[in-house]
Amino acid sequence: MSENRKFFVYGLFVLVGIIYLIRLLYLQVLDNTYETASNSIRAIPDVPMRGQVYDRYGNLIVYNTLVYDLYVTPNKLKVADTLALCNALSITRADFDSLMKAAKVYSRKKPSLFLRQLSKEDFAHIQDVLVDYPGFEYVKSSVRTYSAPTLAHALGYVSEVSQKQLDAQEYPYYRQGDLMGQSGLEKFYEEYLRGQRGVRYVMQDVNGVAKGPWKGGELDTIAHAGQNLYTSIDLEIQQYVDSLMQGKAGAVVAIEPSSGEVLAITSAPSYDPALFATRDFSKNYAKLALNPYRPLLNRAVMGSYRPGSTFKTVQALVAMQEGAISPGSIFSHAGAPMKCHGHGGLTGVSSAIQWSCNPYFYHVFRRMLYANAEKNPFKASAIGLQKWHDYTQKFGFGQKLGIDLPSEAKGILPDVEYYDKRLGKKSWRFGQIYSMSIGEGDLLITPLKLANLAATIANRGWYISPHLVKGIGKNDNPLPEFKQRHETGVDRRYFEPVVDGMEMAVVRGTVSRGAIIPDIVMCGKTGTSQNKKGKDHSIFIAFAPKDNPKIAIAVFVENAGFGGFAAAPVASLVIEKYIKRHVDRKAYEQEWKNKNFLQNVIIPKSQLPKPKEQKPAPTKPEATIVNREKAAFNKLTEAP
Incomplete structure (x- = not known):
């Protein structure tokens, strides 16, 4: 009877060991979730180019220009000379403090958007400088570019997705810092224009330095550009x-x-x-x-x-x-x-x-x-x-x-x-x-x-x-x-x-x-x-x-x-x-x-900007035209 108990206990230990081995095999070999979630593996999103917009004869109206978005991870950031960094980024110390505060509110451990839409020239100017400031990284992005200063209302615009829009998502596509169509065709056809996001997995050491693609890029997915719109506009x-x-x-x-x-x-x-x-x-x-x-x-x-x-x-x-x-x-x-x-x-x-x-x-x-x-x-x-x-x-x-x-x-x-x-x-x-x-x-x-x-x-x-x-x-x-x-x-x-x-x-x-x-x-x-x-x-x-x-x-x-x-x-x-x-x-x-x-055009006085100096009220207080407002408007809306 005692001999049977001994075999039963041995068998129980062997069974538990086998279960642990099977679980370990699943986590480390079969299931990629464990490795991708580990600190040594980082997922980098690949944002697709938005679809372009053409007129009825194939003339390009809206296209994309390559830019760079600068991200910061507050806990990793080390700045020895803040003023030098501000000069390199062409921002003021007040702007730097404000941007860092917003980044820390979002997350001290996760990267968040610091500066958007750096041109190729601007990025080339600061690329070597950023090596001295751990915690900064960049992501390639694009900005909408227009062949002519027209169709502003119909085309609409894109801007950073709001927190309210992030919370309202039925399917979690957008992330903090992403761009989204907010009006016009950009909003109406957002699902077609935005394309399909990709992702790259890279290995990094304890200091966050990239060591190359994980598994040779086997699990990477390619971003697919958004679909082009062919409009009826002449x-x-x-x-x-x-x-x-x-x-x-x-x-x-x-x-x-x-x-x-x-x-x-x-x-x-x-x-x-x-x-x-x-x-x-x-x-x-x-x-x-x-x-x-x-x-x-x-x-x-x-x-x-x-x-x-x-x-x-x-x-x-x-x-x-x-x-x-x-x-x-x-x-x-x-x-x-x-x-x-x-x-x-x-x-x-x-x-x-x-x-x-x-x-x-x-x-x-x-x-x-x-x-x-x-x-x-x-x-x-x-x-x-x-x-x-x-x-x-x-x-x-x-x-x-x-x-x-x-x-x-x-x-x-x-x-x-x-x-x-x-x-x-x-x-x-x-x-x-x-x-x-x-x-x-x-x-x-x-x-x-x-x-x-x-x-x-x-x-x-x-x-x-x-x-x-x-x-x-x-x-x-x-x-x-x-x-x-x-x-x-x-x-x-x-x-x-x-x-x-x-x-x-x-x-x-x-x-x-x-x-x-x-x-x-x-x-x-x-x-x-x-x-x-x-x-x-x-x-x-x-x-x-x-x-x-x-x-x-x-x-x-x-x-x-x-x-x-x-x-x-x-x-x-x-x-x-x-x-x-x-x-x-x-x-x-x-x-x-x-x-x-x-x-x-009669403009109600309530819609006019308040003058810096007190002046006599016009004879018709309910309406007037201000020449300087016309000049300011013309300057703001004139073609570049």
Whole structure:
């Protein structure tokens, strides 16, 4: 019995020993986690190059330039002469102390970003110096570089990922110090642009000195560069639009009607995107944020304006489709609370569009809302308004069109629920909302939506959601949603009288004579958006040629007055440039490049920087223009 116990104890010891040996074999040979987590093995991330951005003809818009990021590990850092180090790095002692404090807060044992975006020249200057300062190391990186100072709002920018964004990650991809798209295409297509990170494992001694790749690089993974974006932007036309919008506040959006591809998109005033691709990002951003002309606002997709008389095209189309009017319907001016622009007798929808007759569209809207002939005026208004809203919504109003840019504004397209909340349930009447008949009142749109309206009319009833990227990774490979047609539900035959009216508005109507393009039939509609502060905004939508249109456009010029005066000339020059690839009206072109409407922009006193010295208040305390702010703005946004 005792002999059996002895064998049992021996067997137990042997079994335990075998288990330990197997576990040790697994940890040291089969499982790489133990070794990679040990102090002798260090994982170095390999950050991929972001995808580049091209225009529709293959011209490079955004590319990458090699730079070096300097990291520091506080516990390893040994500095004998701080002043000498600061001089070598071209920073002040205060900057050094601040950067070291931030690094220690992050971690004393882990490397954290110390200086970002050292150029090849800067890095070559300090590379030998860093040998004397253990604790510093570098990582190759890249910075966004721009072929031209344009498209700042559309392209967007990249900056260091915030702690909030790090915490919100569903999948742990980003680390402290990584760059991430924060706006524009950089943000919308971040998943495609950022690429796939790689990693290198290196062996190091107790002093942190690298001793070569671990296992000959067997476990290393290669970084894969981000996918390139092939945009629909015509870079030549984009820069031309920018030149026409100098000295102006507003927006221009040009679209190819048949595809929904955005040819040019400008928000003015703008800025050079290179300002956000430097180590001075924070300073440059702060300056632009304080500028009273709001250059950071992407007016093209975020600006909220009343559409003015451009909306009369929608009123006519919806009313004809609902059967409230016919193409030949005529109304007198009697009973309308708004005045007309002064014109001869109307012959129907076409001439009403041609002359932008306010009383005509007052009666059109009234007839639409009261088409049910209900005895109860509220019930009639409510039923009619809801039908009008449902049709109008199909043109893209009151909702996001889904452009591939973040922060697109929905705008406002009032319905029954909207007025029930605002004016009281079952207590509002047509007399309180009739201003919408001419595109005023509670309607709010973006320039993008009006450009899309122009494209929809050009297509005679349908549109594809506007988009800037026509290919991801390769050309002609857009996202699936940018291939779908959206129908308005309005019969094609009702578009013809509206198109004819838009043609006559240019030939002999509300558009200034100078905006007529030789040899090109342009169809357009003027609009003047009411503005409580200062001059009204000038609006114009158009497409050309009349048959088989190649371009649709919307132009907004803030505080410039009548739509046919300021916005129409800009649109006509862009259309001529795009279709002909040159402009014959040289004198006219130069005149509008030199036009300056910024002096009409009224800036609330609260938005102006406080003067260093106390000066007498201006005669109009609610608004003024400061010349030195204009000079500062021009200097900040001028091309390098």
